[in-house]
Amino acid sequence: MSELPVRKVGIIACSGEELAEGTVTRQAALKVLNALRPHNTVTICLPLFLAGGEGDRAFARVNPTITVDGCELRCAARATEMYSGKPAASVVVSELVAEHGLGKPEGLRRLNEAGQRAAQAAAERVAALVDEVLEEKERPAAGDEAAPGHDQGEDKAAEAVCSCGSGIPVKKLVIEGQTVEVLALPLILKRFFDAGRQPDEALAHELMEIVKVYNQVPSGAEGSYREAVLQEYAAFCKRKKRE
């Protein structure tokens, strides 16, 4: 069975290489990704919204995002909104530092104590926001050790999940005369094909239920989407059988 992308909270750090606050954003993001909420979060490099492909730009449409910026320019928050989707929440390190009187972060390569305090404070703020976002969206199943609100402790280090090079595949369909990019459709079709499902009307409802998880289907256009997706699935099955 092919793997469909799982909804996680995307953490996008500005990473501003010119400022110590930029280093704080990276350290804070890594604390969340590696230690505080490793099973509920994923990241992507901000430049991929422009330098990457459609799958990269779709990141904020699939994952609710929290941006972490170093300064009031708010590059991560503004660029994410411009190129991918509006962030669910954002944190600005310079504001957090002022709010908590943490002192001036210094050191691009190695943060001073104030910088380390700022990274910890920013990470805790982001982790709390991750929990809020997930509570609004959907709660993981009971018993999941990664459930929101369960601090997993910094000693349980995990690998940061980086989305570089793993953009979500898209398929362009013509629907009502318009070319529409349907996110994750190749994976969805493969999943049904692997399950041996036939491209009939009975399947169309199930296909659309999953398509709607990853895509905004305009009200009033669902019938056209259903027809186009089912046609694409029939063509997909034919191609697969010829291979």
Added chain:
Amino acid sequence: MRSKEQRVVIVPCSGIGKAFGSVSREAAYELCESLRPDTTRIVALSKLVLGDSAAREAVSRNPAVTIDGCKRMCASKMVKQSGGTALYEATVIDGFRRHKELKPEGVAELNEDGKKLARLLAEEIAETLDRAGPSRTGKGENRVRTPRA
């Protein structure tokens, strides 16, 4: 010492999920803080993504050096999209191929191999800038590609 506006612009990648991204940044810091502090300056990639006018002007008016962590070449692409021309395009992966004995590990804290690789990359870039000389503008005809393994 050149004014900040006249220095070679160094643009490292922003990768935070892989060790090679950290090597690219470490190399940039080594170059700008230790090896050539008076003639180079870092411009944050995120500012180019946002289209910040000062950052765009810096890369379009000065020679630029990009240091990318992976094959997606975000820094190189963003400098081009911002109207700049890279005098030198360094990639950590090519540096790694030339120094396979060094295995960079760690993202938040690079291991010693990662720091050594960053230092070597920074030295290669510094030598390239020295060869290019202060009068070279980095506009197309002076462009130097990173040596391949």
